[in-house]
Amino acid sequence: MANPFRNFITVLLLALTVAGASVSAQDPGPPKDDPTVPKDRDTVLRIQIFLDRNLFGPGKVDGAVGEFTYKAVVNYNYAHGRRDLYDWSEVQEAAEHEVPVPYAAYKIRADLVPYVNPHLPEEPEHQAKAPFMAYRSLQELIAERFHTDESFLAVINPGKNLNALKPGDIVVVPNVRPFKIEDVKPLASYKADPALSCNTIVIDTTERMAAVYNEKEMMLAAFPITPGKPEFIPVGQWEVKTIMNTPSFRYDKQFLEEGVRGTEAYQLPPGPNSPVGIIWCGLSKSGIGLHGTASPRTIGRSRSAGCVRFANWDAIRLPTIIRPGSKVIVR
Template sequence: EQAKLKWLPYTSLLEFVAERYHSAESYIQKLNPGKNWEHLQPGETLKVPNVLPFEIEKFTEGKVPENPAFASRKVFVDTSEHLLEVFDQDQLVCVFPITPGSKTLPAPVGTWKILGVNVWPWFRYDEGMLNHGVRTENYYNLPPGPNNLVGVLWMGLNKPGIGIHGTNNPETIGRAASHGCVRLANWDAARVKDLISTGNTVLIF
């Protein structure tokens, strides 16, 4: 059914507010006891975490241009600690929590390159590729949107089918439940794209 759509939007106002403020839906509900999320009225106030809002509406679909100023940066993916780190020479630029594959399809250990960065990607849903790492002709093309399986961003690596990407389920971040890729919360994927560049080295260990 999703493949027939042109966009995969938020499914509820609660989901939208939770992602904008980097939270689980259950936490937003806990901060706002008694709120009827199906019938919020104009002018009602909500209590949310004091974080930089993830303004998804400012994203523009397309490829992110290569940034020569970041040419020397490297991305380190620590699969045991579930962390993604960006370094500029020996200086740490940022650290984000990730989901680095699973026991059956772990993130591929090795040294890779970022081939390209795409905002609002389409996703080729292929169970053969997801479950066994083998590309098949039985697949669906899922449209962009915050509820696309790879979220708001895809950074393809020079290993077929493997990338660093967002998610439609941020509560899974930090757990080993991906299909060989490196998964970030959408709000973190949005920040990473402005800190790296096509051509950067990615070390997965």
Template structure:
């Protein structure tokens, strides 16, 4: 009886809040089955660089947030996903196909879970062809697996044809290591604004919103520092200095591991350094958690988003961060930091920790 009552209440609520032309069916399919109308909207928003997060054909706060921001820029009434009236004819097909190539295997390989072992490698690759596909096509692994049933994703090999969302592919093979990308003078008047409470980055030119992406900012003792900052430089395919003291206290020590470049580098494929030591905007090795979990100071976003953002910004630009300041640490932490062998801050430190808990930091699907 209780289960029946709950079902009736859910049906009644949907009937009350959704208009007759709603694109979401009354009975939402059980996850991870995608809703095609939501998938089409996510692909549209992703193409406009109004990031909906991972493309999965499921409703959620990140997609709704991106939709409302896009509607606002177009002078349209802001609505929920079910009630939007956007013209999505620019997305005629929600799926396309991709044939696994022999050269794709160059970016897939063994990925140790510990930084000590990772530091001994020359490259941090994808751990599977499935992970390669999810990043290439901006989507969740559950979506890839569902739309390709009964194909076994663990058994993918060159020559296999896989069904994927029709987004602009993220091309890892086009990225080379560049220590500092050149300045683009015409972008200097643009401004990045970040409110860490809404977990979203916005790029403006004057009053015009050019792009907006979901991010994961820092929180607590290592919250992303509010203030007006400047981009010092942008590095492509950076290496990464893994330092336990930074993770736990936000202070550099002499005990660390230097991790090599690669899509599974903790700061991903791009590092946008600010004139606040140790703080930047960067990619990630965990795109499925963007906008949902917390980091330890920096602002991370999906590799497929940050590579497109970098094409619209330049060093010297202003970055305005709003949100709560870091929470002061209790005295016990100060004593623990003193016990560390700490080096003086450097004028231009290498990319800092993507400041996440150790368990999530290296957890792989």
């Protein structure tokens, strides 16, 4: 008997292939002589913020035209029916309208201090004894909160000692919708949803992108990812079984390196610096999930054992577009 979902899968894969046709994993970005690609940092930042707000993640927001900003523009154009997928002009115009001010001033609140532990150990055997996998500094917290990294914070805050931040200090940040760690409800789980559970997420391990489609085969969102090691990638069709905030994590070095469960492991507490970040989407493939990360700046570069990592600020948005029952296509 023919599989009624087969043609739908073919369309999904074809769509993602078309959207990223010239955007290989080694592609550094658009041609340097492309007149539609802006060169001004603030213009690029404004475009990144716009794309991020509209669920087309550019990776870290830093005012630079990198691989994932380029792919975000292509995917956004594809999703909105643009004829020229590589033309930045319409995206730039929309960004100038929606994001007139690319920077904001953020005053550090005292209630964020409990989410920071400068003494969080590096070794898993010691981390297992910690109560929470906290940020190691307010600088790290603010960088993740505003979808960027510490290096860009330093660029836009010249002369400020970001290593000595304290409550009451004011920091210039990208004007994104912040990822608020204090709003992540511990151990909250997400149930199936009549609409969201019908969406499909396609994990493209070559392009290092995850794209979400609805039942009408329309692309709704796309985010950069870090896929698993090639030998552990669970190619095929799966299903989201569970979605839960702030999971604990069984750190098993042998499993992470060899894909075989070891005898020595450590149960790490939850938190933004957990290896699985602040959310876990478990799949019908045992032991494999979509999850956050402790190192958002490494998204797209380093590899996990077999899971798929998102920046925490993207991972926390997954329950708004997929739910248990959603199909997951890994290719």
